[in-house]
Amino acid sequence: MATTNSLGRRKASIARVVLSEGNGTITVNGRDSKEYFPILLQQFKLQQPFKLTDTLGKYDVKVTVDGGGITGQVDAVRLGIARALVKLDAEHKPKLKAEELMTRDPREVERKKFGRKKARKRYQFSKR
Numbered sequence: 001m002a003t004t005n006s007l008g009r010r011k012a013s014i015a016r017v018v019l020s021e022g023n024g025t026i027t028v029n030g031r032d033s034k035e036y037f038p039i040l041l042q043q044f045k046l047q048q049p050f051k052l053t054d055t056l057g058k059y060d061v062k063v064t065v066d067g068g069g070i071t072g073q074v075d076a077v078r079l080g081i082a083r084a085l086v087k088l089d090a091e092h093k094p095k096l097k098a099e100e101l102m103t104r105d106p107r108e109v110e111r112k113k114f115g116r117k118k119a120r121k122r123y124q125f126s127k128r
Contacts, residue, residue, distance in 0.1 A: 001020065002021055003020040005084070008077060008078065008083065010071075010076040011105075015073065016063065016064045016065075017077065017080030017083075018062040018063075018084075020062075022058075022060030023060065024060065025060050025061070026061040026063070028065060033061075037073075042074045049101055052095045059085075061081060082096045
């Protein structure tokens with residue numbers, strides 16, 4: 001039985017993914033994925049790596065995701081699933097890479113600077 005672990009990150013979220021042969025159930029933090037990520041777009045993002053590689057319903061996914069918000073968590077899980085699929089079968093990599101699922105999104109929140117309202121926004125300038 002094939003089992004593999006992988007890691008996915010996005011913004012402040014970290015997802016640890018365990019992929020094993022099964023019937024396609026996705027469990028996130030001990031809950032069903034449809035309960036944890038109720039929005040259809042989020043559910044689509046979770047299924048995307050499986051649909052691209054024609055492995056939908058072949059693997060069970062157990063995920064522990066931590067930190068960040070819902071969007072960051074979904075994208076972290078998706079990256080983790082894509083990396084796990086490539087570990088199991090390297091032939092999946094070109095399909096996933098073409099859809100940019102193998103790339104970690106490097107965008108992070110910019111820190112607030114002193115003397116400013118936010119990271120870049122300045123206080124209103126007054127001449128007089």
